[in-house]
Amino acid sequence: MADDWHTLADPDEIPSPAILIYPERIGENIRRMITALGQVDRLRPHIKTHKMAEVVQLQLKAGISKFKCATIAEAEMLAQAGAKDVLLANQPVGPNIDRLLGLGGWFRDVRFSTIADDAEAVGNLAQAAQTAGVTLPIWLDLDVGMGRTGIAPGQAAATLYKLIGQLPGVDPAGLHLYDGHLHEGEPAKRLAKWQKMMKEVRTFRTGLEADGLPVPGVVGGGTPTFPFHAQHTDHECSPGTTLLWDFGYREAFPDLKYENAAVLLTRVISKPSIDCITLDLGHKAVAAENPHPRVQFIGLNDVETVLHSEEHLTLRTAEARRFNVGDCLYGIPRHICPTIALYDRSHVIRGGKLTDQWQVTARARKLTF
Numbered sequence: 001m002a003d004d005w006h007t008l009a010d011p012d013e014i015p016s017p018a019i020l021i022y023p024e025r026i027g028e029n030i031r032r033m034i035t036a037l038g039q040v041d042r043l044r045p046h047i048k049t050h051k052m053a054e055v056v057q058l059q060l061k062a063g064i065s066k067f068k069c070a071t072i073a074e075a076e077m078l079a080q081a082g083a084k085d086v087l088l089a090n091q092p093v094g095p096n097i098d099r100l101l102g103l104g105g106w107f108r109d110v111r112f113s114t115i116a117d118d119a120e121a122v123g124n125l126a127q128a129a130q131t132a133g134v135t136l137p138i139w140l141d142l143d144v145g146m147g148r149t150g151i152a153p154g155q156a157a158a159t160l161y162k163l164i165g166q167l168p169g170v171d172p173a174g175l176h177l178y179d180g181h182l183h184e185g186e187p188a189k190r191l192a193k194w195q196k197m198m199k200e201v202r203t204f205r206t207g208l209e210a211d212g213l214p215v216p217g218v219v220g221g222g223t224p225t226f227p228f229h230a231q232h233t234d235h236e237c238s239p240g241t242t243l244l245w246d247f248g249y250r251e252a253f254p255d256l257k258y259e260n261a262a263v264l265l266t267r268v269i270s271k272p273s274i275d276c277i278t279l280d281l282g283h284k285a286v287a288a289e290n291p292h293p294r295v296q297f298i299g300l301n302d303v304e305t306v307l308h309s310e311e312h313l314t315l316r317t318a319e320a321r322r323f324n325v326g327d328c329l330y331g332i333p334r335h336i337c338p339t340i341a342l343y344d345r346s347h348v349i350r351g352g353k354l355t356d357q358w359q360v361t362a363r364a365r366k367l368t369f
Contacts, residue, residue: 006263006298009352011328017285018265019339020330021346021358025261026055026243030062032258033242036230044068044087044219046240049337051362052346053081055243068219068238069362072099076369077362079107087219088114089176089238091121091141091149099369101132106369113137115176117151122164129169137173138164139219142204144197146181153204161208174217177201179225187227187255194228224253246336247296262340264295264331265347266313268323275320279329282311286331287338295331 005022008014034040044066047056056067056078066085069075078086092100092114104112116122116138129136140161143150151157164172179197184190205215220235221228229237241249244262264286270278286294292305300319307314333339340346341363348356361367 006330013354014347016265016267017281019343019346020263020349022261022349025259029258044236044238046238049240050243051360052358054358056081073364073367074362076367079110085111091116097128102369113173115139115141117141126167126169136170138170139173139176142177144177144179153200174215176219180222183224194225244336247332248334260332266329268325268327276316277320277323278312278314281313286333287335290334294334297329297331
C-alpha cells in the first residue's frame with residue numbers, strides 16, 4: 001500500500017484534533033483475524049477498542065456473530081448494531097446487575113452472558129435473574145496470572161463453578177481467561193509462558209468434566225496471545241486491538257501483522273522557538289497513561305517531547321523550520337483504545353476523502369440502560 005495512505009485530499013474539511021478511521025484497513029484486519037483462526041465461529045472480538053456500531057457491522061458482514069465487551073453501554077451498542085451473542089467481560093455488581101438483565105428483557109433475541117469470580121456476586125446475579133424470570137449464562141473468570149480479576153484454577157474455583165450450575169437463574173457457560181500479562185516481545189518466550197499457563201487451564205477443565213460438570217466452551221486471550229489460542233486450542237478468541245492497531249503493539253509484537261487503521265490529525269498552533277512546534281494534541285486528544293512518545297508522527301522521526309498538557313503537545317525537532325503555523329501532521333497513537341474514547345466521533349476516510357462520520361457511541365457510560 002502507498003506510503004501516503006493516510007493523507008487527506010482536503011484536510012480543511014476536518015477540524016483538529018480528530019481521529020481518522022480507514023474502513024478498508026479495518027476490513028483487512030478483520031480478514032486477517034478470521035484467517036488466523038481458520039473459522040469465523042471461534043472469533044469473539046472485543047469491541048472496547050473501537051466502541052463504534054459501524055465497525056461492529058463490518059464484522060457482522062464478515063460472518064462474525066459473537067462479541068465481547070467491557071461495559072453495559074458497549075453491550076447495548078452491540079445489541080443495537082445487530083449482534084446476537086454478547087459477553088460482558090466485567091463481573092456486574094450493584095445497579096449494573098439490573099442494567100444487564102434489563103438489556104436482556106429489551107433485546108430478547110440476543111444472548112447476553114457475563115463473567116464471575118465471587119460466590120456472593122454469583123448469588124446476587126442468580127437472585128436478580130430469578131426475579132426477572134430469566135436464566136443468565138455465566139462464565140467462570142479464571143485468574144491465569146494477570147492478577148486483576150478472576151479466581152485461580154483449583155478447588156475454590158471448581159466449587160464456585162459448581163455453584164453456578166446449582167443455583168436457579170444462572171447457568172455455567174464455561175471458562176473465561178485473560179492473559180494480558182503475557183507480553184514478551186520474542187514470540188518463542190511468549191509461547192513458552194502461554195503453554196505453561198494453558199497446561200494448568202487444561203488440567204482444571206479436565207477435572208471439572210471428570211466431576212460431571214459441563215464446560216460448554218472457553219473464551220481465551222487478548223491480542224498478544226491471539227495466535228497461540230488460534231493455532232493450539234479450540235477456544236473462542238477475543239482480541240480487540242487488532243481492529244485498529246497502534247504503534248505500541250506494532251513495536252512490541254512485530255510477529256503480529258495488522259494494519260494501522262486509525263490516525264490522529266493534528267495541527268501546528270504555535271512555534272515557541274526555532275526548534276520547537278506546538279500541536280493541538282493534548283492529554284484530552286491522545287491517551288496519556290504511557291510514557292513518551294505517546295504518538296508516532298508519520299514522516300517526522302527526529303522528535304522529542306518538551307511539554308504535554310491538556311490541550312498542547314510541544315515537540316523539539318531539527319525539522320521545525322519546515323513547518324508553518326496551521327500545517328497538519330498525522331500520528332499513530334501508542335495506545336489506541338483509550339485514545340478512541342476521547343472522541344465523540346470519528347472521521348471516515350476512503351481514498352483520501354472524508355466520506356462519513358461515525359459516532360463513538362459506547363464511549364458513554366450509559367445509553368438507555
